[in-house]
Amino acid sequence: MIRWFAFFVLLAFPTWAEEVVLGLSQDEVAITTSFDGSEILIFGAVKREAPIPEGELGVIVTISGPPEPVTVRRKERRFGIWINADAVEIDGAPSYYAVATSAPMDEVLGIRDNLQHKVSIPSMLNSVGAPETVLDASTFVAALIRINTNAGTYQVLEDQVVVDQDTLFRTRIRLPAALTEGVYETRIFLTREGQVVSSYETAIDVRKVGLERWLFALSRENPFWYGIMSLAIAIIAGWGASAAFSLLRN
Amino acid sequence: MQIYLPIAEVSVNAFLLLGLGGMVGILSGMFGVGGGFLMTPLLFFIGIPPAVAVATEANQIVASSFSGVLAHLRRKTVDLKMGVVLLIGGLIGAALGVLIFNYLKSLGQVDLLVRLCYVVFLGVIGGLMFIESLNAIRKTAKGTAIPKRKKHGLIHKLPFKMRFRVSGLYISVIPPLLVGLVVGILAAIMGVGGGFIMVPAMIYLLGMPTKVVVGTSLFQIIFVTAFTTMLHATTNYTVDVVLAVLLLVGGVIGAQIGTRIGVRMKAEQLRILLAIMVLAVCGKLAFDLLVMPSELFSIGAVEGH
Numbered sequence: 001m002i003r004w005f006a007f008f009v010l011l012a013f014p015t016w017a018e019e020v021v022l023g024l025s026q027d028e029v030a031i032t033t034s035f036d037g038s039e040i041l042i043f044g045a046v047k048r049e050a051p052i053p054e055g056e057l058g059v060i061v062t063i064s065g066p067p068e069p070v071t072v073r074r075k076e077r078r079f080g081i082w083i084n085a086d087a088v089e090i091d092g093a094p095s096y097y098a099v100a101t102s103a104p105m106d107e108v109l110g111i112r113d114n115l116q117h118k119v120s121i122p123s124m125l126n127s128v129g130a131p132e133t134v135l136d137a138s139t140f141v142a143a144l145i146r147i148n149t150n151a152g153t154y155q156v157l158e159d160q161v162v163v164d165q166d167t168l169f170r171t172r173i174r175l176p177a178a179l180t181e182g183v184y185e186t187r188i189f190l191t192r193e194g195q196v197v198s199s200y201e202t203a204i205d206v207r208k209v210g211l212e213r214w215l216f217a218l219s220r221e222n223p224f225w226y227g228i229m230s231l232a233i234a235i236i237a238g239w240g241a242s243a244a245f246s247l248l249r250n
Numbered sequence: 251m252q253i254y255l256p257i258a259e260v261s262v263n264a265f266l267l268l269g270l271g272g273m274v275g276i277l278s279g280m281f282g283v284g285g286g287f288l289m290t291p292l293l294f295f296i297g298i299p300p301a302v303a304v305a306t307e308a309n310q311i312v313a314s315s316f317s318g319v320l321a322h323l324r325r326k327t328v329d330l331k332m333g334v335v336l337l338i339g340g341l342i343g344a345a346l347g348v349l350i351f352n353y354l355k356s357l358g359q360v361d362l363l364v365r366l367c368y369v370v371f372l373g374v375i376g377g378l379m380f381i382e383s384l385n386a387i388r389k390t391a392k393g394t395a396i397p398k399r400k401k402h403g404l405i406h407k408l409p410f411k412m413r414f415r416v417s418g419l420y421i422s423v424i425p426p427l428l429v430g431l432v433v434g435i436l437a438a439i440m441g442v443g444g445g446f447i448m449v450p451a452m453i454y455l456l457g458m459p460t461k462v463v464v465g466t467s468l469f470q471i472i473f474v475t476a477f478t479t480m481l482h483a484t485t486n487y488t489v490d491v492v493l494a495v496l497l498l499v500g501g502v503i504g505a506q507i508g509t510r511i512g513v514r515m516k517a518e519q520l521r522i523l524l525a526i527m528v529l530a531v532c533g534k535l536a537f538d539l540l541v542m543p544s545e546l547f548s549i550g551a552v553e554g555h
Contacts, residue, residue: 033492035254036261075546081539083362084548143547177252177261178297212256219257219487227483230309230491231476234498238316241502246324 018057019047020188020200027202029175029184030209037177040204042100043170046190052166058101058108058191059161059169060119063204065096065153066182072140086133088140093125095180097148100157100171110194117189117196121145121154152176181206257490258302264496266296271310271497275504278314279321280512281449281464281524286311286442286475287368287531289497298493300361305482305489306497311443311475313498314505315468321509322465329416329462333469335423336430336448340474343434348481351439367440369536375450376528382454383521390518417458417466425456434474443471446528453521460517 025041042061070093076085099120101108109119118124125141134140148154153176161171175184184204189196208216219226253264270292274285286307293303322328354363408422429451437444448467452458458466483489512520 031254033254034252036252071550073548073550075543075548077542081362082541082543082546083539140547143545144549147545147547147549177254178259180259208256212254215256215491219483219489219491223484223487224480226491227480227489230483230489230494231312231479233491233495234309234313234479235316237495237498238313238318238502238505239320241317241506242320245321245506 018053018190018198020190020198021045021047022188022200022202024186024202024204027204029179029204029206031179031181031207031212032209033211035177035179035212037179038175040173040175041170042173042186042188043168044188044200046167046169046198053192055192056103056107057163057166058103058189058194059163059171060102060108060187060189060191061098061100061161061171061173062119062185062187062189063096063098063173063175064124064185064187065094065180065206066184067092067094069093070144072144074140074143086140088134088137090125090141090144093144095182096153096175096184097121097124098155098157098173100155100160100173102159102161102163102169104158105156108191108194109189109196113191113194113196117187117199119187119189121149121156151178153178175206179206181208253492253496255298255302255490255493257488258298258306258493260297260299262296262298267493267496268500270296271314271500272504273500274497275314275317275501275506276508276511277504277527278311278445278501279318279505279508279510280515281445281508281520281527285314285501287372287440287446288527290442291531291535298490299488301486301488302490302493305479305486306493307442308475308478308482309489309491309494310497310501312472312479313494314501315443315472315475317502317505318509319465319468319472321506322468325465325513326416327461328465328469329414329458330466330469331412332414332417332419332426332456332458332462333466335412335426336433336466336470337473339427339430339432340434340437340444340470341477343431343436344438344474344477344481345434346431347435347438350435354439364440365535365539367436369532369539371436371440371447372528372532372535375447376525376532378454379450379521380525380529383518383525386518387522414458417456417462419457421456429455430470433470437474438478443475445471446524449524460521464512 022044029038069089069091071087071089073084073087075082105120114120115123122145125144145154161169163169184206186202186204188200190198251264252261254261270289274289277288278285290303290307293307294300319328408424410423411420412423413420429448433444433448436447445467449463452463452467453460479489
């Protein structure tokens with residue numbers, strides 16, 4: 001009787017059976033002056049101490065930029081011109097989000113686990129701050145997703161995670177050129193039958209370096225001298241061009 | 251060649267920026283306008299955040315105006331006295347303009363008001379200039395002399411008269427102060443140098459000769475935009491010096507070429523070209539307001555961030 005009970009417990013908590021061992025091609029992205037996006041290779045293995053369980057293994061990789069509150073505005077025609085009318089604030093919209101899966105999303109992840117772990121793009125966005133006059137807040141969230149997807153800052157990469165022999169997995173995720181600084185949270189989920197059996201979290205640090213770092217820091221810490229420097233460069237460039245042209249003429 | 255801009259936090263093509271700077275610089279040198287009214291919308295279009303575009307553009311205008319004004323100084327086509335009077339009005343106006351801008355921002359809809367400002371001012375000024383210069387060209391073509399502009403009006407009854415030798419004027423300082431003030435306010439609200447408003451105002455309201463107008467307006471613009479740059483750099487941290495350098499390298503070269511083209515052209519031709527350009531930008535902005543946009547939604551930062 002007790003043995004049977006233990007067996008059922010193991011079935012109900014299969015989390016202990018499989019675990020992620022992860023590697024990243026880089027855990028830092030340096031933004032230099034010539035930064036033109038970056039490709040991150042995420043690879044890993046599934047560690048098990050028991051035979052391979054039943055069901056298809058699913059692997060999901062997500063990378064999420066620093067979340068920030070945004071306002072989504074909708075234009076409406078008033079007095080013959082199109083102006084911003086309704087606005088909805090969305091609290092935790094990351095500046096970048098990519099989700100890569102080993103099979104179509106609805107096959108690897110059930111709705112319940114998707115909502116719980118906030119994996120797919122719609123489930124990771126919380127819509128809040130909609131005024132009472134706005135009844136269709138969901139269309140604002142949809143618009144946010146649409147605009148970001150078109151801009152390449154939100155990516156859904158279905159079937160892009162390669163799984164070898166139910167053990168090794170790897171995927172490539174491209175970070176766009178227009179990247180903001182911050183900690184990019186990276187998550188790996190292993191799923192069986194649409195349920196998350198194991199997850200792993202790590203972070204990719206995106207930082208400006210060199211000249212970029214220096215200018216950015218100066219503009220925040222010494223804005224007055226940064227402004228003076230900008231003006232000085234402008235005036236010298238203006239004078240230089242004028243002097244060069246008059247030399248050319250003579 | 252892609253280049254990452256540290257403040258704007260986007261990566262753009264360096265040659266595209268050099269080209270844009272050059273193109274706008276030529277116009278700036280030819281017409282004595284800073285070119286901000288063209289450059290700022292172009293920067294929005296290539297994906298620079300609006301706040302950064304407006305602030306950086308002010309810095310770039312300083313460079314191209316400086317380059318332009320040196321060329322004009324050498325040719326003695328700058329009325330320094332008039333420039334200083336306009337400048338005093340301009341600095342007061344710019345400070346007022348920033349206050350008005352922040353007030354509008356607290357009401358929301360600042361975007362729309364800026365656009366409406368553009369449409370109204372560009373439309374009225376472009377239209378007036380176009381008609382006037384067309385008439386002037388017709389008259390010269392017929393061989394009849396251009397009638398002298400009215401020398402007696404309300405402007406000549408005002409007190410505090412001053413002699414502006416380079417412009418050949420003896421008028422009250424009140425109208426140029428007011429012109430400077432209004433331009434300063436508009437410059438701060440619209441994120442431009444204001445030359446496209448000041449140049450016609452100097453020609454039609456103050457009656458200054460066209461040849462002197464361009465250099466004098468550039469002179470005033472340098473100081474007003476430098477002031478605006480400092481305000482943006484210290485309050486909003488939105489001046490992107492890398493973006494500014496790329497734009498101004500193209501811009502200063504363009505301004506030198508533009509000044510030389512401008513000298514070779516007749517005043518009426520110069521005015522009608524400027525009028526056409528102003529009307530074209532106005533038309534595009536009006537069109538965007540009137541026609542249903544393809545994307546009704548837009549993403550912005552939460553107010554107060």
